[in-house]
Amino acid sequence: MKRTKAAAFSLLGAIAVLGGLAYAQDQSGSSDQNMPQQTAASKRVEVMVKKIKDGDNYKCCIKGKCDYCAVHVGMCNCGDNAANGKPVCINCKGGWDAGLGAVMGKTNDDIKPIPQNGDVKPDMPSDNGTNTDDNK
Numbered sequence: 414m415k416r417t418k419a420a421a422f423s424l425l426g427a428i429a430v431l432g433g434l435a436y437a438q439d440q441s442g443s444s445d446q447n448m449p450q451q452t453a454a455s456k457r458v459e460v461m462v463k464k465i466k467d468g469d470n471y472k473c474c475i476k477g478k479c480d481y482c483a484v485h486v487g488m489c490n491c492g493d494n495a496a497n498g499k500p501v502c503i504n505c506k507g508g509w510d511a512g513l514g515a516v517m518g519k520t521n522d523d524i525k526p527i528p529q530n531g532d533v534k535p536d537m538p539s540d541n542g543t544n545t546d547d548n549k
Contacts, residue, residue, distance in 0.1 A: 479502065492515075495514075
């Protein structure tokens, strides 16, 4: 009788473990089903960003070129802006902070980020005399 109970409990334990594994595999399988769509979408974005960054209208100011302007603006003048004392996008400023600046004669202290108030695009100066707190 003891062996029968032990065998029954062992069988129930094995069923519970296998059921738990099957449930876990089913749960992870559902996220795997979404991966091809996410991968396809990210591939399309990657191709679009590469095309923009390889174009003539992408003049980034850091080594390796950041993606910020490609994704948000579709072009980049951060290289010209940095060279002329104008602000750059937030990713470029982060690149300068990390030592990736690529504009000769400029240091991290020379580079200012564009204010994140949504009023200024990366290819425009942030302070042209009209963007002050008094004028808002």
